[in-house]
Amino acid sequence: MKRGFASDNNAGVHPEILQAIAEANQGHAVGYGDDKWCDEAKAAFRKEFGDDTDVYFVFNGTGANVLSIQTMLRSYEAVLCATTAHIYVDECGAPDKMTGSKLIAIPTEDGKLTPELVKPYLHGFDFEHHSQPKMISITQVTELGTIYSVEEIKALADLAHEYDMYLHVDGARIANAAAALNLPFRAFTRDAGVDVVSFGGTKNGMLSGEAVLFFNPELSKAAKYYRKQSAQLFSKMRFVGAQFVRYFQDDLWKKMAAHSNEMAQLLADKVRDIPEISITQEPIANGVFAIVLPELIAPLQEAFFFYIWDKNRSEVRWMTSFDTQPEDIEQFVATIKKLLNEKK
Amino acid sequence: MKRGFASDNNAGVHPEILQAIAEANQGHAVGYGDDKWCDEAKAAFRKEFGDDTDVYFVFNGTGANVLSIQTMLRSYEAVLCATTAHIYVDECGAPDKMTGSKLIAIPTEDGKLTPELVKPYLHGFDFEHHSQPKMISITQVTELGTIYSVEEIKALADLAHEYDMYLHVDGARIANAAAALNLPFRAFTRDAGVDVVSFGGTKNGMLSGEAVLFFNPELSKAAKYYRKQSAQLFSKMRFVGAQFVRYFQDDLWKKMAAHSNEMAQLLADKVRDIPEISITQEPIANGVFAIVLPELIAPLQEAFFFYIWDKNRSEVRWMTSFDTQPEDIEQFVATIKKLLNEKK
Amino acid sequence: MKRGFASDNNAGVHPEILQAIAEANQGHAVGYGDDKWCDEAKAAFRKEFGDDTDVYFVFNGTGANVLSIQTMLRSYEAVLCATTAHIYVDECGAPDKMTGSKLIAIPTEDGKLTPELVKPYLHGFDFEHHSQPKMISITQVTELGTIYSVEEIKALADLAHEYDMYLHVDGARIANAAAALNLPFRAFTRDAGVDVVSFGGTKNGMLSGEAVLFFNPELSKAAKYYRKQSAQLFSKMRFVGAQFVRYFQDDLWKKMAAHSNEMAQLLADKVRDIPEISITQEPIANGVFAIVLPELIAPLQEAFFFYIWDKNRSEVRWMTSFDTQPEDIEQFVATIKKLLNEKK
């Protein structure tokens, strides 16, 4: 299928990641993570995030989020998140059911929580009729394409810790955030006070594989059991390990993410002057949100696959990925212009 | 690592399966299963199991079992299984927690349930104090290396249906069973009355990927939601689809499974006459169970990785896999003999 | 303790209800609801709500709400409710955990959902990434003391049924609503299209005991199992049955609820002209919400127990109950006036 702008998970696997899988396919390896590739991958994570980072590989983002919550909270404790959070709207209630914890959604303007938005929800502590707030969960890059600054994360972490709560980052697109911020991962996670990260790889050129990173090993002792009990333990786990080894080697993750971000920038630049298109959110990472002429959408989708974001506003979301090429964008924009001309 | 006899999941991926993954890595594909590889893979399953087979790809065996139970049962309904069943002992309580259903374990001699063993548990129907028996779950090949015949499965299916219950097969090693029985898959599943199958691929040369097969689409309408809510939905699912396409092509699955079974036979034949070794279960599929001289175990494990099955009896389990070579067995047996000689 | 205005569940038991318990205390009765008192109580419910009403007694309101949801929904289906709903804020996440279903909270002005408020949440049907909206749950009397009219309920029921969803009423104070509306129960529940009711008795003069009423027996077949599995099955259930028998006899429920409502009216009338008090919601049922001088609250609470509703606004909630006496209100208002005078 032609490369489109539907989602970064419509892209395939970076060839060197695939090569790493092939290279790991020799002889036997003990199952369930007790192999040299997983050891090496964990070392790579520890190099990025600190020596005592406790790393658990899981299958997918939902699995990572569920494991993060389940390990750190008990079922009467609640998670505060944005109403747009993936854990709240896009996981079919997996966190609710698998953890038993309540997810309390907070409306935001731009997908980003702030201390001001969170504070009104910090009450009822010690009152058994209320689910006890215990975690703030943010998404970085957010579902609306926005990015938290280090200071913004610090402020949320400070607030969380003041109330004996944890700060979780759903990092399905954490590499795009790191590239956009031009910061090492730990600068805007661990060093900013984050307690646990769902670290995504699949959306940035991996075949499959995410990791949960706990920064306080005291709090992650139960993680291995919850991973297994949540059906997130991979038997031939060396193939996840091998992917992550290559992902970190030579900062491949960064090359992919930075490229993807640049492509979004390029796309935005190319459509900015088309009067029938109005960008609603300047791209910081790898997504362009725009309001377009309603009649344009269907014919354009036939040529290039992408999703409508908000039907009522005629807003669409165009995602770029590690493999998006400038010519994809040229063709896409040319098609837009051609379709608009035909309308006239 | 040297090829050992620990588990068929210590093996890697069949090169042609890996090749299929590489070939699927072109351009973009819609995520979550709506792609041509998954379509083709589903068609391959339907060719084997019947046109209206409802197929759901999941990450691992535990995920497959959980999805099978959750889709067909409600939480007050119970699953009857053997005390040795993987769902009962090796999934850290994932089925119990994720489905809410009770697992009732029945002792067996050889890992195989029979109508006579099951019948005493078929009571309390309509009595709200008791979990309502609703599913019999069997493993084929069993965890003890034994295999159900078509007639044995039919008898269990008839019993299940007489009580308005379902018969589930945990087919983590279903290919080894098909090869050993020399029967098409459907002969000992659907045609024998089975209602739902956890169809395993990972233990027989795939990288990762299992499927749940429902034979009555009326009963599987909720499966897609439960798969997502159980964190078993793969975004780049084309890579699971591509594996299964190749798996069925030219009966690759059968070549791998038959080879694996033959290697177990060869291993058994080679050790049969060693007096310090006593085979406890003649290999029908790809596992050899044997009682060995206790002092032999540790030094042998150093040379070839394998697991102790029952420490008290000094019983070990040696699993062969699609990639086991006759020379691996030669070396293994030679090592055994050498170690035994040294003891004398 | 002196009668206060904290909650209708701070009141005791109506003497005639207690008498009914005592009268049921003779000889033996089969446990778990298979007794003449429960039969008679169910008949009383069927007289009110229709002959085929399926009635399940449970311990408390949370149990009733959990049973309602669990019986009618599967875990991937969602409940839409107001952000102020008891199931959302006051049950420590019991519905979330015990049913696995997602609760989606909708902001309202006055605790009441409307079709306009609900419609934006009716999307994502058939899309497995989203919890599937399947139930609208309203509270009658609402947690803010407001009441839905028959027409308002009909509109919500029509909307629900248009989308193949159910309408649930959390009727913890349903008797107060019936008295305020001066309508038979079924006029604003079953006849208005409601599918299932949590029918409360405890807050209106009973010792303990609520009932779940299903109006479509096809949908409640599993209820008896879920009640048991949710630990809501009472062994000496005749004592719940006996309470409800008396509750319906001579419309005792209505006398209690109407009296309670009148007392709230009386209280509102008495404080209406005090300039330091501003009623925020005219009492329709048995609650008075008012903004009062902040300094008044603590000393007044010492004399009469009640709760602060919204600390930021200095808003309090005064609940009356079946046993509130006009002289309680006289004393209460006199104390208010005395305290205000002292401040001057």
Next chain:
Amino acid sequence: MKRGFASDNNAGVHPEILQAIAEANQGHAVGYGDDKWCDEAKAAFRKEFGDDTDVYFVFNGTGANVLSIQTMLRSYEAVLCATTAHIYVDECGAPDKMTGSKLIAIPTEDGKLTPELVKPYLHGFDFEHHSQPKMISITQVTELGTIYSVEEIKALADLAHEYDMYLHVDGARIANAAAALNLPFRAFTRDAGVDVVSFGGTKNGMLSGEAVLFFNPELSKAAKYYRKQSAQLFSKMRFVGAQFVRYFQDDLWKKMAAHSNEMAQLLADKVRDIPEISITQEPIANGVFAIVLPELIAPLQEAFFFYIWDKNRSEVRWMTSFDTQPEDIEQFVATIKKLLNEKK
């Protein structure tokens, strides 16, 4: 209904317990346990079980067992119990679903676990594929009418603690055990090493009400939340408190339980010499188990309600209760003799 021998929960409420409820029915009391009756009842429990006993009132036995497990275990931890345990067979899977923990059932001869029976299940620690054994749960009096001695309980507690596990007692009939052993409660619970008790009152003359007793307050900090989240929090809780206050006053519990036990003894004595009846378990507490002539059962059940225990063996269970009178037994035995004579 005539007094029968079906279950001690077919009896009503002791008149003085009912009187205590009536006396507590004055004025208002803060809901949810913050009242003087609950305070006094907790003090009574602490007098029996030790000053730092942490006491939680719940609705029923299933609720008590669920709260015990849920507070002390996490979902990947397992409970070991007898195959005859109420939590395993008579709670419709409530513990499994509400706690997520696996229940592993161990066959016994007489309903009693022993260290020898338990030890084979104590393996797989630290191995994430297995549910981690964390609690031994015993029933006292057992479901088969047998009683653990202090030494037997100590042995199980020692074993549990050696493995960093807990010992739980399901004490639905704990009063009958105390009366039969002629020991204070704590002698065979806390002082014998028990960590948590489900303390039953309903089966021994109360209307409704059980308590969970934790002997290590460090381990019960979450209990209040789990109680609420499990829908076991009673709003007008003073009426449970009042029952327990009276229950302990003047050792009313003991008078009731001892009487009930004596009546079982009397019944056994009266039928011992009837050749068509063979007692299978000499009554120690308040149950008589006997094999009777199959033809006798149906006509006898018409006259006096009781349950068949094991249909295959024609074994019945006759339970006595606090209100069983010697003349009930006379009539019962006379009816047996008359029916047997008619058969001849």
